Amino acid sequence: MVQPVIMAGGSGSRLWPLSRTEHPKQFLSITSNETMLQQTLHRMEGLDHCAPFVICNDVHRFLVAEQLRRANVMHSGILLEPVGRNTAPAIALAAHMTQVMGDDALMLVLAADHVIKDTESFHKAVEAAIPYAQRGDMVTFGIGATSPETGYGYIKTGAAVETGGSDKGFTVDSFVEKPDLETAKQYLRDGNYLWNSGMFLFKASVYLEELAKHRPDIFEACAKAHDSHFNDLDFIRMSPELFSAIPDESIDFAVMEKTDKAVVVPMNAEWSDVGSWSALWDVNDKDDNGNATRGDVLAEDTQDSFIYSQNKLVATVGVENLIVVETKDAVLVADKDKVQDVKSIVNRLKSEGRSEYLQHREVFRPWGSHDTVSEGDRFHVKQVHVKPKEKTALQMHYHRAEHWIVVSGTAKVTKGDETFLLSENQSTYIPIGTPHAIENPGQVPLELIEVRSGSYLEEDDIVRFDEQASKFGGDY
Structure with a gap:
């Protein structure tokens, strides 16, 4: 039985503007109706496995918990990283947690943001790797290279390794960094190079020893x-x-490139780490003109393009080889051959202090979400959704007042010493300095409009009063 360890950290900046620091690609539905994390969890079905550990950044904890709940997946724990420390420490901490459970299990380390279309081949590769891991080898999975890809690291295979059964593994001759195009073409011709998938299988004790x-x-x-x-x-x-x-430090640099126990098992499962918009175009279904589209899209005389609409109609005419991505607060238009440079846009947004790199206009919280509708110097208008039986933290503000108008559902409002109910089309006013909270006591979602007004409207104008608030962050 294997112990899955799902690595759900990372910012996915190369898939901006869809992926943001506080809502990166592993939590998005970009290749199916499920998020990438949920697809990774469900990919384990059919393997003999324990409930997975999930490792994520502290700021993403409620996203992970909610997506596990919606996927109806049991887990062994959600391990929180206060700061990112790369894969070698994260896997070490998961190995310690595995041993605490009293079992030197085989740890199957997977990234939450990979696409694997052929689940059956994935299962076969994992099953082929189990005998190696059981005898103490450290298995990495290599993907059969199908093109001279410069965005992946490579593994050069050595001699075949016998386990007494069918020989599926090889010694690792060397790990190779991302090559230039001519070198990648040479690797493809050579036939002894596999893409480095970043997936592993080994005993918890062996990893800690190495x-x-x-x-x-x-x-x-x-x-x-x-x-x-x-x-x-x-x-x-x-x-x-x-x-x-x-x-x-990464596991490759810390352990895999140094150990004499490394074995690579080939995997041909239509894998991609979806590290760029062009990679996402590769893995999506396309029309007769080579276009992959999602959302409300009209493509006229358009070829070999990826067009994504989140909120508006997107129309293209007479273009080719483009990436066009529309979200509620940003639009990206890029040459498909230049998408590796999207990260430079994210870096510019950071350096200029803009919020578009950090989060979407719609912000998700444990209790629901809020979406900015309009804003000016002295007002902000938000559409707020509160899930059934959930509530915001009790809080107050020194520089802004708020009006709340219930659109649908029922709101239980705390305002100072008062507690009362508001139903559809009713409203209330929250003066500056008044403690307040919203609760949805009903069985259906609560939707309301919040209008902020005042001299200072930033999110740091907040005082929280209850213990619950420390879990939420932001303005709720």
């Missing part, structure tokens, strides 16, 4: 951080100070 051998500094720092862990509802937390002291 980490202690090759990077004792990471091993010791992870052990200290693990000793500080405690449970917070479904979440596993650790001391932020001890976690921050862990060196930042």
